[in-house]
Amino acid sequence: MSQINQSQGLTCPNCSGVVPVPEGTRIVSCPFCDMKSLVQGERGIRRWQVARTIERQQAVEKVEGFFSGMKKARDLRKEAQIRDVFLVYLPYWRVQSIVAGWMFGRVKAGEDSTKPVEVEVLEEMHWNDAAVDVSEYGVHRVSISKNQLQPYESDLLHSEAMVFEPSESRTDAQLEAEQHFVYRARKKRSLRNKFYEKFHMLRQRLSLVYYPLWVARYEYKKRNYQVVVDGVKGDVLYGKAPGNSLYRAAMLVLGMALGNLILVDGTVLAGLLISNSEDGDGALLVLLPILFGLGLIVSGYRAFRYGEEVEEIGRANKKAQMAGGPQKRLDALISAGGGDMEGLMKTGLSFLEEISEMGNK
Structure with a gap:
């Protein structure tokens, strides 16, 4: 861990040695006596990474499979030439929260009648969105499970790929996450008339996850296109191709x-x-x-x-829907x-x- 991401001013309560505290870490160990301490106060942003499991050649094979399709140029598979394939780690904001709340309204009870209902919501929800501008890569969301998260190692990631740092506001990310949670809570029950609703976001946690993506650039009849492959599952998440006239x-x-x-x-x-x-x-x-x-x-x-130009992106990789x-x-x-x-x-x-x-x- 680089010195930039660590605080050096904390003292071990057992041996008085200086204890480095990586950003976002709550439990630290003294390098001299190995005593563990709980860090209280502002925790900063916890950072994670997801390990890459797809190799370069596997990504190339997925790109070649992308060249097939009714909507795409009939000779694309034959004429397309892959010019470059490289790995990137994009940062994604990840918010998890327990959503608790209620909705009161009426639902249809018969052909011409309704009845009052109370809808209770209590569920742990997750949301993620790109922390950088992804207009070039097209992947606004990725599938991230808790079991995939590993401690962030900056030096390791920079040694094998291009790593982007977040440029989007964490405050905006939290607001978007809350709007998405409200949207999902409202979808729990369709009300014909709604009189009142109230939702609370409990134990909300914000973190930053670096996710691996393979980016392939290819040429077709002197025009350049791009395909993005999931570095974990191997699926094509986003791609552009010439259309079939x-x-x-x-x-x-x-x-x-x-x-x-x-x-x-x-x-x-x-x-x-x-x-x-x-x-x-x-x-x-x-x-x-x-x-x-x-x-x-x-x-x-x-x-x-x-x-004329086909753009493919999975529904799960578009921006999450929000309340509106x-x-x-x-x-x-x-x-x-x-x-x-x-x-x-x-x-x-x-x-x-x-x-x-x-x-x-």
């Missing part, structure tokens, strides 16, 4: 065709069902084909518009299309014409 065209045509079919014919069918029904709430059925049809159209367009207001689904769908439906159609038709010309050559 035929797949993009097929998804655009399929999305437009099915979306319009459901949007038009489905709405007409729902209208007929409502006209023959005496239930006033049946009017909500009209919204289902409209939303589903629009969803298919936008999904097909997104696959075409953004499919309801999401505006329809606005998200419209904004996904750029808000310009005329431009969407013109761009799609132009792309289909290009594909047709390629087929005639």
Whole structure:
């Protein structure tokens, strides 16, 4: 342990020798008499590391497997050339806490009635998020278990890899963790009406974990891309690749065709069902084909518009969800299309014409 990470001013109560105290350590041993002492007061940030188990060649094999896929260029596996593979240790904030609290509200008890309920929450929860800007590596979260944590050895990690130091605020990390815990507590029970809620974060602990990732950079037709492999489990956590033009065209045509079919014919069918029904709430059925049809159209367009470059990231590696207001689904769908439906159609038709010309050559 380097001198920078140790305090040298504490005195052993048994032999009066100077006892070094590594940052974040609570129990220390005297180097002269071996007496153990409990350190009280500000503990700082406890640091851990996760041991790497995946070798470089194993990471290369995982990257080569990433080159396959329907969405990716058909000749990617053949033409891609891996230029560089290196190991990095990224720091991740890790917060664990016992979440205790209650929610009071009402749930549906029958077709037209509700009943009051009290929901109790008492659970130990964990949260982690990158302590640095990971826009280049794309991995906001990693899977960390308590059994994987080992004492941080700065010299050892720096000798085998590039080690990043935290740049994100610990205060912001704790706030994000608390919002995530509230989000998970609310998901324990869906309430039709909620009157009151209160959650407490008990025995909250913040630590910093250095996690190993293999980063591979490859070249395809004079363009550079990157893939990130888990240094512990060997999974591909994040990667970019050139898209498949035929797949993009097929998804655009399929999305437009099915979306319009459901949007038009489905709405007409729902209208007929409502006209023959005496239930006033049946009017909500009209919204289902409209939303589903629009969803298919936008999904097909997104696959075409953004499919030139494929970006893959596991759901478990994205930022953790946090407590907040309801999401505006329809606005998200419209904004996904750029808000310009005329431009969407013109761009799609132009792309289909290009594909047709390629087929005639």
